[in-house]
Amino acid sequence: MTNELVDFTLVSIALLAIGIYGLAVKRNFIRMLFAVEIIINAANLNLVAFGRFIPDSGGQTLALFSIAIAAAEVAVGLSLIIVAYRMYQNVDIADFRSLKG
Amino acid sequence: MLEITSTPLVIIGILGTVGILLPIISIARKEQGSNTFYAIIAFAALIVSMGYVGYQFLEENVSPSALFAEDVVVDDAFGGFFAIAMLIVALFTTVGSFNYMRKHNSPAVYYSLILLATIGMVLVAYSTDLVMLFVAWELMSIPTYILVGFRKKNPSSNEAALKYFLFGALSSAIIVYGISLAYGLTGSTNIGEVIQGYSTLDPSMLPLALLSVGLFIAGFGFKMGLVPFHQWLPDTYEGAPAPITALLAAATKKAGFAATIRIVILGMVVLHLDWTLALGIIAVMTMTIGNIAAIMQKNISRMLAYSSIAHAGYILIGLAVAPHSSLGLQGSLYQIMNHAVMKGAAFIAIAGIVTTLAVTHIDKLKGLGRRMPVTALGLVIALFALAGVPPLSGFWSKLMLFGSALDAGTALWWAPWLAIAGVLNSALSLAYYGWLTRKMYFEGETEKRVIEPKSVMAIMIISTIFLVGFGVYPEPLIKFVELATPVLSLGSMP
Numbered sequence: 383m384t385n386e387l388v389d390f391t392l393v394s395i396a397l398l399a400i401g402i403y404g405l406a407v408k409r410n411f412i413r414m415l416f417a418v419e420i421i422i423n424a425a426n427l428n429l430v431a432f433g434r435f436i437p438d439s440g441g442q443t444l445a446l447f448s449i450a451i452a453a454a455e456v457a458v459g460l461s462l463i464i465v466a467y468r469m470y471q472n473v474d475i476a477d478f479r480s481l482k483g
Numbered sequence: 484m485l486e487i488t489s490t491p492l493v494i495i496g497i498l499g500t501v502g503i504l505l506p507i508i509s510i511a512r513k514e515q516g517s518n519t520f521y522a523i524i525a526f527a528a529l530i531v532s533m534g535y536v537g538y539q540f541l542e543e544n545v546s547p548s549a550l551f552a553e554d555v556v557v558d559d560a561f562g563g564f565f566a567i568a569m570l571i572v573a574l575f576t577t578v579g580s581f582n583y584m585r586k587h588n589s590p591a592v593y594y595s596l597i598l599l600a601t602i603g604m605v606l607v608a609y610s611t612d613l614v615m616l617f618v619a620w621e622l623m624s625i626p627t628y629i630l631v632g633f634r635k636k637n638p639s640s641n642e643a644a645l646k647y648f649l650f651g652a653l654s655s656a657i658i659v660y661g662i663s664l665a666y667g668l669t670g671s672t673n674i675g676e677v678i679q680g681y682s683t684l685d686p687s688m689l690p691l692a693l694l695s696v697g698l699f700i701a702g703f704g705f706k707m708g709l710v711p712f713h714q715w716l717p718d719t720y721e722g723a724p725a726p727i728t729a730l731l732a733a734a735t736k737k738a739g740f741a742a743t744i745r746i747v748i749l750g751m752v753v754l755h756l757d758w759t760l761a762l763g764i765i766a767v768m769t770m771t772i773g774n775i776a777a778i779m780q781k782n783i784s785r786m787l788a789y790s791s792i793a794h795a796g797y798i799l800i801g802l803a804v805a806p807h808s809s810l811g812l813q814g815s816l817y818q819i820m821n822h823a824v825m826k827g828a829a830f831i832a833i834a835g836i837v838t839t840l841a842v843t844h845i846d847k848l849k850g851l852g853r854r855m856p857v858t859a860l861g862l863v864i865a866l867f868a869l870a871g872v873p874p875l876s877g878f879w880s881k882l883m884l885f886g887s888a889l890d891a892g893t894a895l896w897w898a899p900w901l902a903i904a905g906v907l908n909s910a911l912s913l914a915y916y917g918w919l920t921r922k923m924y925f926e927g928e929t930e931k932r933v934i935e936p937k938s939v940m941a942i943m944i945i946s947t948i949f950l951v952g953f954g955v956y957p958e959p960l961i962k963f964v965e966l967a968t969p970v971l972s973l974g975s976m977p
Contacts, residue, residue: 398660405653414649421656425663432667440672441663444614448659451621455655458628459648465632466641475649478642480722 390431397424411466411473415459422452489558490539491609494532494566495602501528502598509591518581518590525577525594529601533570536563548969550745551675555612564816564967565608565741568823572734573601575942579726579831582838582936593633597730600626604734608741613662613672616742620658623738624651624706627731631723643722650715654705661698668692674745682753689754696750696758703747706739708792709799710769717776720788725834728784732791733827737819740798744812744969752806762803763901769796770908778915782843783836786919787829790869790912794822797908800901801884807894810887817880817964821950825865825877828946832862835939845919850927855935859923861943866916868950871909876953876960881909 397420404417426445433441467473485492505521539545540563548561556562576597584590603623610616628651632644666672668688669680681692701712708716720728751758773793780786801815835858836851837843852859868877888902953960 394663401656411645411649415652418649418652418656421653422659425656425659428660428663428667432663432670436667436670438670440614441666444617444662444666444672447614447618451618451655454625455621455652458625459652462628462632462641462644462648465635466645469638469641475645478645480639480642 387431387435390427394424394428394431397421397427409474409476411463411475414475415456415463419452419456422448485554485556485558488544490536490545490563490566491556491558491606493535494605497528497532497535498598498602501525502595502602505591505595505598509589518584521591521594522577522581522584525598526574528598529570529574529577533567533574536566536570539563548967550611550749550969551673551678552611553673553675555615556606556609557611558609560967561741561744561969562605562609564820564963565737566605568737568820569601569604569608569734572730572823572827573597575733575827575831575946576726576730578938578942579729579834580724581938583724583726583834586838587633593630596626596630600630600730600735604738607738611674611745613665613674613677613746616674616745617655617658617662620738620742621655623735624655627651627727627735630727630730631719633724633727637722639722640724641722643719646715647719647723650705650712654702654712657698657705658702661695661702664691664695664698668695674749677746678749678753681750684754692750692754696747696754699747699750700743703739703743704765707736707743707795707799708769709765709795710772710792711765713769713772713792716792717785717788720791721782721784725784725830725837728788729827729830729834732788732830733823736791736795737823740802740815740819743802744815748802748805748812759803759806759895760897762799763897766796766799766803766901767904769793769799770904771796774908774911774915777912781845783845783848783919784830784833784843786845786915787826787833790915791826793908793912794818794826794869797881797884797905798822800888800905803901804887804891804895804898807891807898808887810883810890813964813968814880814884814887816968817883817961818877820960820964821868821877821880821953824946824949825868828861828942828950829865829869831939831942832858832865835936838936838939839933845922848919848922850923850930852924853927854930854933856932857940857943858935861940861947863920863923864947864950866919868954870913870916872913874951874954876950876957878954879957879961881905 401417401421405414408414426448429441429445463473470477545563546559549557549559584593600623603619606619610619628648631647632640634640665677668691669677671677684692705712770793773789777786777789798815798818801811805811868875871877871881885902885905888898891898
């Protein structure tokens with residue numbers, strides 16, 4: 383059980399990399415939403431870890447704000463997905479191509 | 484400590500109360516229709532907020548542009564300038580939706596979301612703390628995701644909303660990551676303290692500071708539509724309801740620039756890095772790709788979407804040369820105010836055309852000058868102002884921007900090339916604006932005149948007065964821009 387700042391930062395960078403990989407490779411809209419959420423959580427982990435090692439409570443406050451806002455964002459995103467699913471019977475981003483030019 | 488009568492707090496109070504009350508009223512009244520009722524309430528709230536901002540300026544209760552403050556928001560001239568630009572666009576959108584929303588359900592929710600998004604945009608411009616900036620950014624973004632997808636039965640509106648949501652969520656995730664790095668390096672979320680922390684940073688930490696500034700550019704760049712991050716923009720602008728496109732193109736884009744000026748530009752200055760070349764390259768690419776793609780479009784919304792990308796490039800010229808020329812930021816702010824009115828008016832004109840004639844293909848716009856004379860005239864004036872034709876207001880802001888690039892030529896050998904690229908791009912844009920104008924006035928048979936929506940006509944008249952008036956007599960607007968431009972010097976550090 384280590385307790386170094388660099389460990390938290392490494393996990394956070396790994397999460398960022400996983401998120402970017404997911405956005406680049408996946409074509410299912412819900413999976414892409416997961417990838418974005420993973421990036422947000424990587425940032426939250428950073429904030430909490432930095433806040434503990436500085437030490438300062440500001441980081442944890444921002445992490446709480448960011449969790450609450452991410453929840454609101456996901457709620458909006460999933461509702462958009464439900465509306466689109468009713469129309470296309472699918473959530474694959476490659477099938478949404480009514481707009482072109 | 485902020486007083487309760489300071490502009491940002493009063494705007495939150497007015498718009499927030501009305502924005503939350505509108506859906507409650509609609510539930511209490513148990514009816515769907517009466518678009519007029521909600522539109523008038525939203526319009527009144529926006530007019531009152533706008534009046535308050537103007538009153539604060541006239542009474543000189545506004546502090547001079549300070550990029551830093553101890554509080555989370557600051558009541559300064561920079562924020563007030565952006566607040567006026569965004570409230571103008573919100574008013575255009577509200578009035579322009581008046582006819583558009585007759586065919587759609589739940590008007591109360593629609594206007595309420597416009598008001599909430601407006602609070603977010605105004606707060607982005609006022610905020611001096613990264614936490615506040617992020618919360619305001621999300622308050623701006625989340626309502627617009629829903630507004631873009633407001634036509635639930637329409638496939639293109641849905642697709643536009645999904646694409647916009649995905650890129651918007653990614654941009655806010657990137658911004659939080661940038662904030663987390665800035666906080667970890669400097670131990671504070673106050674923008675002034677972050678910038679000061681950057682200026683005294685240990686050299687071994689410089690790559691991380693660079694990464695955080697780069698993440699901010701990428702995150703804000705998605706909203707501004709800078710070139711590597713612009714793919715979502717044409718699709719979203721085409722699929723969204725036309726009045727909402729005005730809100731996106733003319734207002735949320737400006738919020739991105741406000742945030743960039745508050746953080747990135749000063750971060751660049753204190754990190755002693757030559758970011759100007761990188762921003763200059765992005766500016767030229769954004770202008771050129773936007774204009775070249777706009778020429779090939781057949782849909783008028785899409786053409787203006789690409790021209791909106793090009794305009795982000797013009798504004799970025801001023802930011803790129805800002806450390807070397809005092810005119811740079813002034814030119815950017817001037818162009819931001821003009822672009823808000825020009826693009827707002829152009830997209831509201833399209834909203835009027837879509838509501839009345841239900842066409843967006845450019846070939847179907849033949850003879851528009853005879854079918855909808857007032858709308859067509861307003862659209863043409865806005866288009867020529869966008870291209871920067873004298874004596875319209877857009878000419879002076881472009882002159883100031885390109886002048887700042889020439890002015891910075893003493894310090895940066897490549898800066899005059901930015902001005903040359905800008906002039907060539909303006910000429911290129913005049914080609915497709917002129918082509919559109921020719922279609923509207925000199926082609927087609929003798930079509931009959933149709934009844935134009937009065938609300939759209941009112942906006943066309945106001946925007947024409949603004950563009951021609953400030954084109955012939957630009958001094959008041961230039962004075963206002965000078966008042967709002969922050970001084971970029973390390974002496975202003977806290």
